[in-house]
Amino acid sequence: MPLITQLKGSAFLAFEEKQDWLVDELCTCFGADKSELDFYGSLIYWKNAPAQEIKPFWCSTVYFEPFTLEFQSVSEAAAALKQIQRNWAPYQFTLFRRASLIQDKLPYINLKPRNFPYSVPQTQIGAWTLIDEHTIFASGRTSSFLPCGRIEFVEDHENPPSRAYLKIQEALVHFQAFFGDFPREGQHCFEAGACPGGWTYVLVQLGCSVFAVDRSPLADSLMQNPKVKFLAHDAFTLKCEDIEPVDWVFSDVICYPERLLEWVKMWLARPKVPNMICTIKMQGETNWETIKAFAALPDSRVIHLNYNKHELTWLHKGSAQA
Template identity: 50%
Template sequence: MASPIEQLPGWVYQALPEFVDHLEKELGSWDNQWGPLYYRRIPTKAFWVQNIWLNPFMAHFTSISEAARLLKSIQRNWAPLLVRNFRRGQLIQEQLPHIPLDKPREFPFVVPPAPMGAWTLLDEHTLLASAHTTSPFPGGTIQFVENKIDPPSRAYLKLQEALVRLGAWPGPGDLCIDAGASPGGWTWVLTRLGAQVIAIDRAPLAPHLMEHPLVRYVKHDAFTLKPQDLGPVDWVFSDVICYPPRLFGWIEQWLSLGLAKNYVCTIKMQGDPDMETTARFAAIPGSTVVHLSYNKHELTWLYRHPGESTDRPEGKAVFPVPMTEEPLCK
């Protein structure tokens, strides 16, 4: 007989170890806490999280096999987040269907559509779990197989994760803006996907990217360039170091003109997190704001237009074109 389940109203927030204070500021108050897990009966938006458990429940069990049966009766995929009773938790996980918890993944890959659940032990006989979470990755984290030779910076890992989270990425024939491109980590990812890139930065890219036939380098402050001088394009990427309101103002121009369909932008924090601008990004319909596994003191804004077409808009520039250091406008 299945163990009784007590459904909990609200959400459970899984804190980022290095940004617990940011999450606590976002939540304001909470009703219970178990290690890195903060339970709030009345849900509220929070972005400085590793994962959010969306339909939490508690269940009491008498044996390891009973706990495993309970979880399997709900769905297949479960990832543990153990904060106590570690050995008992490991034994329960061993009886669940295998999932690669910390295996580095090759990029790109498509996240399976099946939900990824999360669970922990509150004591020897009590489960806290949620079948649905905001992250598609086990435990809210992912690792990629690293290329330690070709990319000019490790920032490429952040873009790979963002594209997998978005569930889409550029391909041959797509035209991309890479703002704040130097030294070229994101441009490197995009060219490997076969996309054409207008890479904008005051500093040059790595030499092999400056000479790449799919790359046009523009020596300029990206935010002083008007979208109508650059677009239409398929994708806009930004990893520019700037205050969040400046990034938001630039993105507002792009959105109002409809000159791009897809966006991946890093919201970099200077000191205390800018909650107000983060909320403005999140309020854009169809948007997602997340803290990626490869983010530091920053968040990532993801946007994909629901009516995106693979057709190339009329008048869009077609590569290859000569590399240049001349600004597109004066």
């Protein structure tokens, strides 16, 4: 008979290559002691996690109600998970073949890269991890409706001028999930730091017109596109009142987070605030004070994208459309 043991605390699955940053966040921002953390690959179990549920930025999903499942056979493990709920996504760091056999016996979920645009499902999905041959660490309730909190897209290796297009695709999918809005045909966008044009490419494909500003030009195909207006300029020195009203503002500019925050507040002071998506690029160690200031802005979310590097992404739902 399988044995299920409910555990205290929570477990946190780090984004790829972000485990050290997640540990630092747990210790610096939430008071964890590294000595009390248990590690299962990129999964970090903190038995003394706060009773109030937390979602660290560098964590793709949280196992909110962790338990261990001790079992003897693959069939027994799958049957025990199915008795709890239907949807389970695997995170594995060891015993991959045995874990695959268990997942094959669970109800099907799509773990393949998605086509953009994509809508995040609104169905709870659990996460499970095989930690030894006869023990699963799992939680039926997690912080994300995406499998292990991550999304990957089918890649276009020919048309976009840079891989940054994947980042804006992911950001837009999350924006829609949080705020119910998405760029539409005929809407107007302002993009700061647009070169070489990965973000502009996605917006044009969605039917938007883009006012792109950068010191360097975009890819030739975008410079010739009638939906794109380009200005060779430092985007952050433009005043928003000098820019025609827009529905969306985007920034992937390399700058200190403090400067980006000042620029963002300029836009937020407008009578009609557009939707905004901006990359917060870390300069050395994470500036938690500034990150918390972004997160505290009304109608905003700060998240780490699967396609972010040492970056976070700020999403803001505007007060009105142009």
